[in-house]
Amino acid sequence: MALIQITEPGVAIDPHQRKRGAGVDLGTTHSLIAVVRGGSPVTLPDASDRHLLPSVVRYKREGITVGYAAVEAAREDPFNTIASAKRLLGRGLSDIADRKQLQNYQFTDESAGMVKLQTISGEISPVQVAAEILRVLVLRGEEAFAGRLDGIVITVPAYFDEAQRQATRDAAALADIPVLRLLNEPTAAAIAYGLESGEQGTIAIYDLGGGTFDISLLNLQKGVFEVLATAGDTSLGGDDFDESLAQMLLHKSGYEGELDAISRRTLLLEAKTIKEALSQCDRVDVELSLPAFSWSGVVSRSEFSQAIRPLIETSIKACRRVLRDADLTESDVKQIVLVGGATRVPLVRQLVEAFFKRQPLSHLDPDKVVALGAAIQADVLVGNKPGEEMLLLDVLPLSLGLETMGSLVEKVIPRNSPIPVSRAQEYTTSRDGQTAMLIHVLQGERELVADCRSLARFELRGIPPMVAGAAKIQVVFQVDADGLLFVTAKELETQVKASIEVKPTYGLDEAEITSMLRASVTYAEQDVQARMLAEASVDAQRQIDAVTVALDKDGDRLLDRKTIHHLRKLVEELAEAIDQQNINEIENVNKRLGQASENFAAMRMDASVKDALSGRHFETVVES
């Protein structure tokens, strides 16, 4: 079996063991996969040499089509052809109630939780749609490498909230693809540009894609990319330009009746074609022939510009906001990077340049730049660039908080805090003898619960009955490097371990993922067994390698001979269990080795953090 090799930070790996990492840009309108080849990132095309994969999935009675074939079907089979599913990821029906997208699909009637779409092959979650797109892309990657991928980096808009990030992770889990990291799209773009042209200082990334807009300020220096601030709009993009143009065409035609679904979709597709043509020419001759009406005439770039100007101005407002969040002015920005197909629209370039008073960078293909950056990051993360100094420090895009009395939100971790981060907050009971407490986790900047996004409700039970105000409930928020949140709560006074029930409002729970996995034909029962054994073996081998490297390096320095001997013996036992393919034994010994080496690992980590600052020259000298 293929074993995963372990690399210590800064330790060289065997060049023959090059790992297979890939970057995936999971976009609203299209998606891409890129890998690093011969030191440079390249996007991978399909058999017809097309690099972009339209993010469109068609569900049929038998089977599924993804990409161009699905786009073609959009006209005649609108309800079963799901486009722009990214806009629905981690969203509830009420989030999109005012959006035009509602007219395009049949949503199942569910008041709570993530939306589901009614299709000919049953109820489909946007997570499943994303998983199908990931599968197709990963297959491309596997063909290119002639082997299974060790992991992928998936990009998400910097503004994506917790539920949307979780849904993206869930999609990868559903497609059975290991995720190295979720990476903010603008950061990925900066990586693509930063490494190729060596830019330093503050950089603004203006990313106007099909369905999302992001503006991010990054501080690039000393091999570290720091996200200073991000702002944006998860519901603004090139799709909205199409929509504006479609409305304009409708107005010009004089048609006033209701549009049927097929006419609507066709009109939108026509609008998209006209928009693209207007990036090159000043005027376009249009001939529309829809089931609902026909029209022919001319559309000029200036009238199109007039129609979309308010949309672009919304994005410029966000630019102003992000500068102020970072305490900077337009003149502090050294470079502007354009990302996303919609930045090809001349008026976008014009208004961005006017705002920053500087010509934006656009020499990389704005459609590909995010995937290219993700591929570079994936290559670093899988360990192909030992000694690589590049490190990404991210911030929390939106504040996290808890509901308190009076439907108010108390912020626990403010936005733009560097992540990973952990913060504890104490609460108490409000009634005598209260034994349970509902903890409502929210995300957003506003003060009222109703204006923030509900992420989860936790019920803490088993609080021993006390007088009001006597119990001390500690709620701990932990956000990992991907921006994913874990919340735990416990009662401190009595140290009674109280139970917690997690109900993700918009995510999929484990059971749902498992049942979706089961439902997918790819996994027969024996496949599941084989997969579990493979996963356990990989985990165990990882542990073996980690402990062995650690012992070789620091064993003599930090441990006594008895402990070293004990650890070596467990390593041997575990290797034997892997050889025998005995899953129970592997898990058992692996657990024991983990426990036995816990102290050692902690000691090594302490030492390395301490060493990080010694031997370096700093301005301040510590007197000891």
Added chain:
Amino acid sequence: MNFGQNYFELFQLPVTFSIDLEDLENRYFELHKTSHPDRYVGASDQEKRLAVQWTMQINEAYQNLRDPLARAIYLLKQSGVELTENPQMGATFLVQQIELREKIDSIETHSDGPEQVEALIRSISEQTIELQQQFIIAYEAGNMREAREGVYQMQFMVKLQQSARQMEEKILGY
């Protein structure tokens, strides 16, 4: 992990209010280079967990040291000085605060609102820096009562600055 270690020790800095922010940032980056979870992608779960815990600690320390008010509060806590939620402030200070608040609220209707609010924000920043200077003197002299008073005043100024910035956003239509 040594959670008892204080934030200054973690960054190997002397325990003092006056910090060179650029130096602090350099140290922060160096610490991250060894501890960040991205450096442990292929590592065992145990090492990954430790990396996350360390990084959280480093981030927490950085947040507390970087921000002057948070740093002042942290220094007081390290000296065993407790802060209350609703401190009793002197009458002169309160009157001054009320006047500043009224000024912020009245700016909205003024024709030269943007200039006025900008001037006010600058003035609040200057007063805050002055308070920081006073804090340093009191703290270094071991006069904790006065240092604590200074922190309370800084807290008021920070809130005031937030209101002024909100007003600016409102006027400029962000």
